[in-house]
Amino acid sequence: MTLLNSIKSPGDIRLLSRDQLGGLVDEARDRHIDVISKIGGHFGASLGVAEITVALHYTFDTPRDKLIWDTGHQCYIHKILTGRNDRLSTIRQKDGLAPFLRRDESEYDHFGAGHAATSISAALGTAIARDLKGDDFNVVAIIGDGAMGSGLAYEALNNAGHTDRNLIVVLNDNNHSIAPNVGALNKYLTEVITHPLYNKIRDEVKDLLAKGPGGVKGLLRQMAGRAEDSVKGFFVPGMLFQKLGFRYIGPVDGHDIDALVDVFSAVQSLDGPILIHAVTQKGKGFYLAEEDAYKWHAASPFNKISGEAKNKSSGLPRYQKVFGRGLKELGEIDDRIVAITAGMPDGTSTDIFEQAFPDRYFDVGIAEAHAVTAAAGMATQKGIRPVVCIYSTFLQRAFDSIVHDVALQNLPVVFCMDRAGIAGPDGPTHHGAFDIPYMMTIPEMTVTAPKDGAEMLALVRLGIDYEDGPFSIRWPRDSVPAEVPHVNDIPEIDYGTWEILYRGSDIAFLATGTMVAEALKAADILAVEGIRATVVNCRFLKPHDGEILQEVVSRHQNVITLEEGAVLNGFGAYIVREINCLDVGHQVYVSCLGIPDRFVEHGARDVLLREAGLDSEKIIAETKIMLGGIAYSPSAETA
Numbered sequence: 001m002t003l004l005n006s007i008k009s010p011g012d013i014r015l016l017s018r019d020q021l022g023g024l025v026d027e028a029r030d031r032h033i034d035v036i037s038k039i040g041g042h043f044g045a046s047l048g049v050a051e052i053t054v055a056l057h058y059t060f061d062t063p064r065d066k067l068i069w070d071t072g073h074q075c076y077i078h079k080i081l082t083g084r085n086d087r088l089s090t091i092r093q094k095d096g097l098a099p100f101l102r103r104d105e106s107e108y109d110h111f112g113a114g115h116a117a118t119s120i121s122a123a124l125g126t127a128i129a130r131d132l133k134g135d136d137f138n139v140v141a142i143i144g145d146g147a148m149g150s151g152l153a154y155e156a157l158n159n160a161g162h163t164d165r166n167l168i169v170v171l172n173d174n175n176h177s178i179a180p181n182v183g184a185l186n187k188y189l190t191e192v193i194t195h196p197l198y199n200k201i202r203d204e205v206k207d208l209l210a211k212g213p214g215g216v217k218g219l220l221r222q223m224a225g226r227a228e229d230s231v232k233g234f235f236v237p238g239m240l241f242q243k244l245g246f247r248y249i250g251p252v253d254g255h256d257i258d259a260l261v262d263v264f265s266a267v268q269s270l271d272g273p274i275l276i277h278a279v280t281q282k283g284k285g286f287y288l289a290e291e292d293a294y295k296w297h298a299a300s301p302f303n304k305i306s307g308e309a310k311n312k313s314s315g316l317p318r319y320q321k322v323f324g325r326g327l328k329e330l331g332e333i334d335d336r337i338v339a340i341t342a343g344m345p346d347g348t349s350t351d352i353f354e355q356a357f358p359d360r361y362f363d364v365g366i367a368e369a370h371a372v373t374a375a376a377g378m379a380t381q382k383g384i385r386p387v388v389c390i391y392s393t394f395l396q397r398a399f400d401s402i403v404h405d406v407a408l409q410n411l412p413v414v415f416c417m418d419r420a421g422i423a424g425p426d427g428p429t430h431h432g433a434f435d436i437p438y439m440m441t442i443p444e445m446t447v448t449a450p451k452d453g454a455e456m457l458a459l460v461r462l463g464i465d466y467e468d469g470p471f472s473i474r475w476p477r478d479s480v481p482a483e484v485p486h487v488n489d490i491p492e493i494d495y496g497t498w499e500i501l502y503r504g505s506d507i508a509f510l511a512t513g514t515m516v517a518e519a520l521k522a523a524d525i526l527a528v529e530g531i532r533a534t535v536v537n538c539r540f541l542k543p544h545d546g547e548i549l550q551e552v553v554s555r556h557q558n559v560i561t562l563e564e565g566a567v568l569n570g571f572g573a574y575i576v577r578e579i580n581c582l583d584v585g586h587q588v589y590v591s592c593l594g595i596p597d598r599f600v601e602h603g604a605r606d607v608l609l610r611e612a613g614l615d616s617e618k619i620i621a622e623t624k625i626m627l628g629g630i631a632y633s634p635s636a637e638t639a
Helices: 018-039 044-048 050-059 076-090 119-133 151-163 184-194 196-211 214-235 238-243 257-267 287-291 319-333 351-356 368-379 392-407 435-440 453-465 515-528 546-555 571-580 605-611 616-627 634-638
Strands: 066-069 139-144 167-173 247-253 273-279 337-341 361-363 385-391 414-418 446-448 471-474 499-502 507-511 533-537 540-542 558-566 589-595
Touching (some): 018 257, 044 076, 050 076, 050 167, 050 257, 066 119, 119 139, 119 151, 151 167, 151 273, 238 247, 247 257, 257 273, 319 337, 319 351, 319 414, 337 368, 351 361, 368 385, 368 392, 385 392, 385 453, 392 414, 392 435, 435 446, 435 471, 435 540, 435 571, 446 453, 453 471, 499 515, 507 515, 507 546, 507 616, 515 533, 515 558, 515 616, 533 546, 540 571, 546 571, 558 571, 558 616, 571 589, 589 616
Parallel strands (some): 066 139, 167 273, 337 361, 337 385, 385 414, 414 471, 446 471, 507 558, 558 589
Antiparallel strands (some): 446 540, 499 533
């Protein structure tokens, strides 16, 4: 790796000759493949933008010129080339490189991004600030065609074209976001690069320009330009971007390093907003990822030659797989069920439902708000029961749609939130820390958290049958704790009920979701020391089980609430308020354990939970503090 070892910063790339750039691309790809095959991580997207990444740093004066990447799936090679190559093997590891862009990690990461479609808005904002200050530098947004289908990207394009500021957008068109892209824009972009008439005329134009001498060449240039523009008017999505105020350039071969350098160099002298349409192949350079970009979007450690996983799981399945199988089983029983996701069929395992019921399945692309409002529209029609399956962190983007379009109209939409709580190596952009507070604050919303896989499917079934408003269920990025039977063999759950799992006399644990198992573990250890704990499975966070709550606080002065969600304004805070309203004849002291009021970094899920104080050891320690008399009252906590 002679070339790559000499690159300590993009300034070193700019010292290379153009003939050396292809070799640098190959070495950067090999480095990416080598590291991810050992530790796992996001894979195909960075392979696809290797040439674009090298060409950008070669032609632009980074970090003075600002590169703004859309999400971080495509940023690994950017990190390799910006002084972080020696730390690449720490990516997504505790205290290692972040999985996405981080402003505090490198001056080359101008804008942090873990969610899609933010780049053009951020780039426009940067350009506006540049012009207000009288500075002079280039601003480049790099966005994938999957993200370009998001409403935020359209809003930014519309505004940027109207302002007429100097701004460059590189559209990385690989026909994939994570899953294959859907929607009209994807179809439009596909037509431009496949239409034979456009490509024939484009090639003839290039041939004429190469052969024409002197004035004839100039005349041919004008004629060819007019001819090409007329063809574009029929076939090229450049007309769409041009109508929005962008100068459209492309399609450009995103794997032709010379063509990219030429284009990136040329556009720096042009004024106004410019869009460069680069066609790439996701997974380029690794044959298996080229054949199946969907599967190889991210990878666990694998053999570089065969592609086989090194650590094949033989344990229990993840919650998402159990949900996907269970939703299919429910779909066989109830033909009202319609499943909706936002660009994550595999991540939510709704692809299992899609295979069985393609006519009742809708992947709307990276458009979470649209997914929710479309579900609300479906829910207005009797005989249709929409189930919206989106990661907790991504559903945040649809908060207004949940409030305004679903809850305000009290429509029976079921929200199934994967990756709720600590998401592990993907870090703070992907932790589902806030769905408990944001769902509980919405009137008419039922909020639930199952203790295991069987209870998850029972709650999904109950939510589908619930007619009186929206219903939400959350589960972690983790394996289920026990085998899960067919949905028909899972007992029904009564709406709004808790269950007392242990009865004790010294302290009560009001546990939600994944924290039930930790509460039971803590109770077993405490019992050996003579401390008897009551453990309650608070599977309904809202509405709560008022009868059991009254019973518990009547018998206990000390209560600990447990939730794998933000402790501020979460379930514990809600329960504190409810306890304050009860007349039990004695003071009740409550300690609320949850995700602290800070952003949790990336790392192994179990390590992050322990650091957040969401494990049996912390529960035991908090119990002993409370029973020793050091505690706080509900009124003090509320204040």
